[in-house]
Amino acid sequence: MVMELSILRNNKQRDQYIDKLREKNLPLKVACQSIYPGRSVDANDYLWGVVYDIIAEETGQDKESVHEGYKRRFNFKRDFIYNRKKNQYEIVTKTQSTTKMDSLEFWEYIMKVRADAEIEIGQPIPMPNEEFTTELNFEENGK
Numbered sequence: 001m002v003m004e005l006s007i008l009r010n011n012k013q014r015d016q017y018i019d020k021l022r023e024k025n026l027p028l029k030v031a032c033q034s035i036y037p038g039r040s041v042d043a044n045d046y047l048w049g050v051v052y053d054i055i056a057e058e059t060g061q062d063k064e065s066v067h068e069g070y071k072r073r074f075n076f077k078r079d080f081i082y083n084r085k086k087n088q089y090e091i092v093t094k095t096q097s098t099t100k101m102d103s104l105e106f107w108e109y110i111m112k113v114r115a116d117a118e119i120e121i122g123q124p125i126p127m128p129n130e131e132f133t134t135e136l137n138f139e140e141n142g143k
Contacts, residue, residue, distance in 0.1 A: 075096050
């Protein structure tokens with residue numbers, strides 16, 4: 001069995017692909033996945049410099065151990081991988097690297113880690129646009 005891989009980048013390509021599907025005999029198996037841009041350096045810095053840092057400090061683990069644990073918990077995937085020796089795609093199930101995530105997958109991963117840590121260790125983890133303070137200060141510019 002040979003699996004075809006197509007990347008559709010615009011409406012014309014999508015319509016052509018749909019026409020091509022109509023020509024195929026049924027039954028038919030189709031897998032579809034959205035493509036998003038790769039993750040950003042800012043997102044990576046937030047995960048390692050804020051989220052993992054807080055978790056590591058609260059748990060006494062180093063950041064690399066925290067990362068490996070959450071990868072096993074939230075990045076255990078099944079994927080189609082092309083086997084060049086067999087000249088076919090195979091289903092592979094394993095813990096994958098977070099470097100292969102697109103921006104949507106990476107932010108979903110970060111939010112899962114944040115939510116789990118906030119529940120498990122009871123420590124609020126700020127979003128990138130938030131700053132937590134220990135006291136309220138309503139004075140403007142220290143006046």
